[in-house]
Amino acid sequence: MARFHPLQVAAVDRLTDDSVALTLTVPPELRAEYRHAPGQHLALRRRVDGTEVRRTYSICSPAPDAEGPDRLRVGVRLVEGGAFSTYALKEIGIGDELEVMTPAGRFTLDPAPGLYAAIVGGSGITPVLSIVSTLLAREPEARFCLIRGDRTAASTMFLEEVADLKDRYPQRLQLVTVLSREEQQAGLPSGRLDEGRLTELLPRLVPLGEVAGWFLCGPYGLVQGAERALRGLGVDRARIHEEIFHVDSGPAASGTAPAAAHSTVTARLDGRGGTWPVQEGESLLETVLRNRPDAPYACKGGVCGTCRAFLVSGEVRMDRNFALEQEETDAGYVLACQSHPLTEQVELDFDR
Structure with a gap:
């Protein structure tokens, strides 16, 4: 299961006028949790005016050995009006602590000839x-x-x-x-x-x-x-x-079938399950988050893939999908942040 831990900033390196690299120190007791494959990313979070903001940034440092990394490095480019990127470029300093999720993502390569x-x-x-x-x-x-x-x-x-x-x-x-x-x-x-x-x-x-x-x-x-x-x-x-x-104005990735008027979602997360009613207009991730704040997510835009879940039963409509490969959707995986129920009962498994 993805979890957040506070990590200390060890270095802030200016790459260009609008980008920086942040180096984070990983204490020995957390190194196993931050083992990562080359190409994976981290979600960073902070609170802005009482609202939690999460952003995903890819790890640029090489993958570590079996013991895990003692440091992690991510690249951050300024996005106009970006709540986190502006903070990263203008405010973050050495010694600051950041809330950092354990690595995720499937844009990876297992080294081979x-x-x-x-x-x-x-x-x-x-x-x-x-x-x-x-x-x-x-x-x-x-x-x-x-x-x-x-x-x-x-x-x-x-x-x-x-x-x-x-x-x-x-x-x-x-x-x-x-x-x-x-x-x-x-x-x-x-x-x-x-x-x-x-x-x-x-x-x-x-x-x-x-x-x-x-x-x-x-x-x-x-x-x-x-x-x-x-x-x-x-x-x-x-x-x-x-x-x-x-993604500025990319098209919706699938059809526009109307969501079910009355539906429930059953979700298994970190070994525990629950069933809750889906409120009108909300995604399945939003339903789960109202009852399980520890549900994994980062961008909520169908891009990072952090909220990937296996569709055990029922049918859903995904508004956008820029994260899952065709073989993943064929195998039954969906993005919870983009999924709306088409049947009265939907079951998701975040642990698969």
Whole structure:
């Protein structure tokens, strides 16, 4: 079960004018709980004017050994009007304590030999930095092609960290950078990494048939465009892994069937169950939270996947889904924050 613990801030490193990296100290008694796979994320929470605010940030540091990490590092980019990102950039200092959830997320890679690739935009580099650094350190027979898009060199997060990786693994890390608002002295011309450009570019960069896994991370438009380009080039959907950081106006992911007028939800959470009536208009997560405040969630926007639950029985409508892979929904998993009951009884299991 995901749990929050207070962790102390050990370092605040300015990456760009609008982003920082926060390093958190993990005490010995909590290291096992904060073991993480490369690519997972943390939810951070604080109270603003009496309201709890949670935000999810990916871990950029390499995955730890079996004992767990003594430190965790996350990247935070400022979002205009963001309640947590503004606080992170302007107020958080060394020695402060932050409420941090234990790691979650399935945008991960188990290190193995072979060729892997990523297409990232902006802060989408954060989880991929953990994936690349862990893979190349642990698996000497692995190679990685990193294709990243940013506005300008000055706005590029983890510029030095990626350059250090390239210097460390010059034969095994292929780095391709595209800037949309700035010309480079060498490399590719400026412009956005959209579907058309990627369709033309990717076959020239990597042997598509040899790539064991593609990792797409960043804004909704970039991830969707990259997926369409890859599928159009014949890449099997099972080899494509996605994590979306920002969704401005993406479409609803499923139909608009009306919710049941009178419904109850039965939920199993941390070994205990309960049954409660669903109030009109609320999601199943909201129903569960009214009765079990320890239910896991972070973004409530269908993006992070923290509230994933197994649909044991009944039917639901998901308004949006930007977190679950097709095989997960086929297996019966739903996002509780986006699910509304279509039957009078619905049963969820958060423990599976």
